[in-house]
Amino acid sequence: MNKELMMPTEISIKNKKHAIKGQVIRASIFARSKVIEVLTADGEKYYLIYYKNTLVFGAKLDQIEEDTFINKALLEGIVIESPNPILTALIPQQFVSIPNKHKLFSQLQLHFSLQEVAYIATTLDSFFERAQLIEMIDKIFYHLRRNGKFMKAFQVIQILYNFAPSLKSAKERLYSHEFNPYHNFYHSLDYPSIVQKDPLFVELHCFKNRSHSNERMVLEEILCKQDSLIALLLWLEHVDRLQNPQTIEKYTDIAMGLVTMEEWMLILGQLDINPFRVLPDSKVILEKMIKEENYEQAASSLFKFVHDLPSSYDAILEIIWERCDANFVLSHLDEFAPLLDHLSHTENSKQLEDKIFQLAVNMLNEHDISDVHNKLLAIEKLYPESEVLRKINEMFELVEDPDRMMDLGDYYAEFKQFDKAIDCFQWEMELQPKNPSPVRKISKMYQNKGLPKEAVAYQKIYNQLKSNQETG
Numbered sequence: 001m002n003k004e005l006m007m008p009t010e011i012s013i014k015n016k017k018h019a020i021k022g023q024v025i026r027a028s029i030f031a032r033s034k035v036i037e038v039l040t041a042d043g044e045k046y047y048l049i050y051y052k053n054t055l056v057f058g059a060k061l062d063q064i065e066e067d068t069f070i071n072k073a074l075l076e077g078i079v080i081e082s083p084n085p086i087l088t089a090l091i092p093q094q095f096v097s098i099p100n101k102h103k104l105f106s107q108l109q110l111h112f113s114l115q116e117v118a119y120i121a122t123t124l125d126s127f128f129e130r131a132q133l134i135e136m137i138d139k140i141f142y143h144l145r146r147n148g149k150f151m152k153a154f155q156v157i158q159i160l161y162n163f164a165p166s167l168k169s170a171k172e173r174l175y176s177h178e179f180n181p182y183h184n185f186y187h188s189l190d191y192p193s194i195v196q197k198d199p200l201f202v203e204l205h206c207f208k209n210r211s212h213s214n215e216r217m218v219l220e221e222i223l224c225k226q227d228s229l230i231a232l233l234l235w236l237e238h239v240d241r242l243q244n245p246q247t248i249e250k251y252t253d254i255a256m257g258l259v260t261m262e263e264w265m266l267i268l269g270q271l272d273i274n275p276f277r278v279l280p281d282s283k284v285i286l287e288k289m290i291k292e293e294n295y296e297q298a299a300s301s302l303f304k305f306v307h308d309l310p311s312s313y314d315a316i317l318e319i320i321w322e323r324c325d326a327n328f329v330l331s332h333l334d335e336f337a338p339l340l341d342h343l344s345h346t347e348n349s350k351q352l353e354d355k356i357f358q359l360a361v362n363m364l365n366e367h368d369i370s371d372v373h374n375k376l377l378a379i380e381k382l383y384p385e386s387e388v389l390r391k392i393n394e395m396f397e398l399v400e401d402p403d404r405m406m407d408l409g410d411y412y413a414e415f416k417q418f419d420k421a422i423d424c425f426q427w428e429m430e431l432q433p434k435n436p437s438p439v440r441k442i443s444k445m446y447q448n449k450g451l452p453k454e455a456v457a458y459q460k461i462y463n464q465l466k467s468n469q470e471t472g
Contacts, residue, residue, distance in 0.1 A: 009087040011038055012319045013046055013058070014097040022046060027090050029233055031207040032200070033123050035073045036091060051120050054111065055091050057099060059127050069123040076208070078233045085263040088139050089229055101127070105136055115200060118156045122163040134164055141173070154182045154199055191218045210234065213469035228254045239271055248278045262294075263284050265301045274305045275315075286316060295323040317343055318458045322351045325363040329355075333375060340382045357415075364417050369395050370444040393413075402427070406438060418445045436465035 009024040022038040036048040036058075044087045047056035047070055064071050080087055099107060108117045118137045125133060137160045143155040148333065157179070161170045173179075186201070195202045199222070206219035216238060223231035235247075255264045262285060265275040276282045289298040299320050302309070306317070317339055320355045329336055356379065363372040373396040380389045391411055398408040408422030428438040443458035 008083050009091065010094065011036075011091060012095045013038065013048070014095070016098075020044075020046065023082065024087050024091065025082045026074075026079055027087055028073040028079045029090075029230055030069075030073040033072050033073070034090065035068075035077070037074075040243075047126065048090060048096065048098075049123050051112070051116070051123070055093075055096050056108070057104060057124055057127055058096075059098065061126060064131055065126065068126045070126050078230075078237050079234070080184070084267075085259040086229075086233070086267070087256040114144060115152060115155050115159070115198075116138060119158045119200060119204075120205055122159060123165075123401075127307055130164070134160065134167065135205040137163070142422075145290070150178065151182065151197065154179045155201065158186075158201070195222070201419070210238070229258060232258070236267070236271065239273065245278065248273075248296065262297060262301070263288060266297075269304050271303065274308055275301065276305055283313070283316075290316060290319055293323070296325065296328045299324055299328070299332070299336075299339070302339070303332070306338045309342065314343065318351075321437050322355055326355075326358045329359055330362055333378065337378045337382075340379060352383070353386060353388055356383070356386055360392055361415050361417075364415055364420075365414075369399055405431075406441075409438075409441065413441070413445060416448075418449050421445050434465060434468070436462050436469065440466060 011022060011024055013020045013022065020040055020313055022040040022044075024036055025379065026037050027040045028035045028037075032052050034050045036050065038046040038048065044060050045062075045397065046058055046060050047064075049056045049069075061070075064074070080090065105117065105121070108120060112120065118140050119137055121128075121133045137156060141153055141156045141160065143154060144150075155173075157170060157174050158199040160167070161174045164170055175183075177400060182269055185197075191202055191206075203219065203222060206222075209215040210219055213372055216234070220231055220234060220335075223234060232251055235251050257265070259267070261279075261281070265279065265282060265285065268275045268278070276286075279285075286298055286301065289295070289301070298316070302313075302317070302320070321336070321339060321343065356376075359379075360372060360376065367375070369392070376392060378387060380386065380393075383389065391414070395408060395411045398404050398411070401408075405424040405427045409421040411430070412418075412421035412424060425438040425441045425445070429436070429442065432438070439462040443455045443462055446452075446455035446458060446464075
């Protein structure tokens with residue numbers, strides 16, 4: 001993603017009586033749950049756990065332990081790195097309050113089923129002792145079994161076993177005689193039937209196995225009905241570069257409820273999907289960016305696909321090249337090369353030379369002539385007749401010629417590098433102390449720098465040398 005075009009997602013966290021502000025640096029989706037990683041200004045990291053878009057719990061963590069849910073989610077989930085416009089859509093509120101730890105599970109039971117509470121508990125092993133979570137899930141299991149809800153009890157013991165497979169009592173209960181009828185039901189993987197009885201199991205199972213086409217299709221069908229945002233992320237994770245127009249249109253409609261069309265074009269571009277081929281309104285959107293003077297955003301949308309654009313885009317490409325800020329061009333010089341290649345059939349114009357000149361000035365402000373020369377070689381190949389590039393090449397040659405410092409100084413002056421020009425003229429002044437010409441040029445450089453006292457001082461020296469020449 002082009003980071004300079006994306007704003008970071010900010011969030012405020014209230015933890016007891018303290019409020020912390022930070023930036024979301026990444027998020028991970030794991031079925032119905034998600035992990036949000038927040039970096040504060042002090043360099044501390046907070047981790048927030050959500051279930052069905054509800055904040056469950058969170059706290060500061062110095063490190064993520066192996067085999068915890070957070071570790072698993074960041075390794076096996078769908079991870080979105082900042083900056084990304086979808087991150088903002090993933091966070092229901094930009095101000096959150098972390099629930100009271102001691103009242104957490106009693107509060108969860110007011111909003112979720114006991115099976116869901118048992119699963120949520122397994123996502124909190126970075127904040128609670130593992131034994132405490134196992135004890136809590138055990139209580140849910142025995143409560144359900146005592147009340148004759150054997151299917152629900154089986155669902156909970158499956159969750160406990162997956163959470164703590166080394167726990168002997170969990171394995172014994174899972175494979176006890178009373179639960180034999182349920183094993184065949186779940187092992188059948190008859191998803192339409194299982195989802196009626198245990199939708200959480202189906203979502204978790206299909207998410208973990210989403211690399212398989214059948215499970216992914218089942219998960220997509222569920223998500224499109226329940227959570228279009230996660231359905232979109234699932235599609236983006238496994239998107240086929242040759243998706244048919246109907247599928248592209250389907251997920252574009254979903255995306256339009258979450259991000260702007262301009263952001264969606266950038267997201268597709270990151271996946272190597274040419275938005276100018278699959279989105280009917282892409283050229284109109286590009287023209288809108290140009291009209292609103294968002295030239296850098298337009299350029300970023302096009303970079304990967306310039307080679308695949310028809311000639312009808314040439315006018316847009318020319319405007320982008322002419323109007324993009326020189327610093328932006330400089331930081332994306334390799335990406336601009338295909339764009340310039342696409343335009344290389346057009347005649348050099350004054351606007352083109354002005355742009356190359358502006359680029360050279362900015363580069364000389366930061367780099368020596370050797371680096372500038374090397375960086376501009378790619379452009380020179382496309383525009384060998386450029387007068388600006390001819391001068392840069394000449395300067396590169398003059399650096400090694402101490403007898404032509406005056407010529408090099410004149411070039412530096414032309415490219416507004418007044419300090420470098422002064423160095424060249426002073427070199428010549430030392431070699432020819434009676435020659436007024438370099439002194440006059442130094443005076444002029446100080447005038448250009450806005451230093452009138454220095455300019456006047458060298459003007460006086462020039463006048464004296466000139467007078468000496470005339471009387472001599």
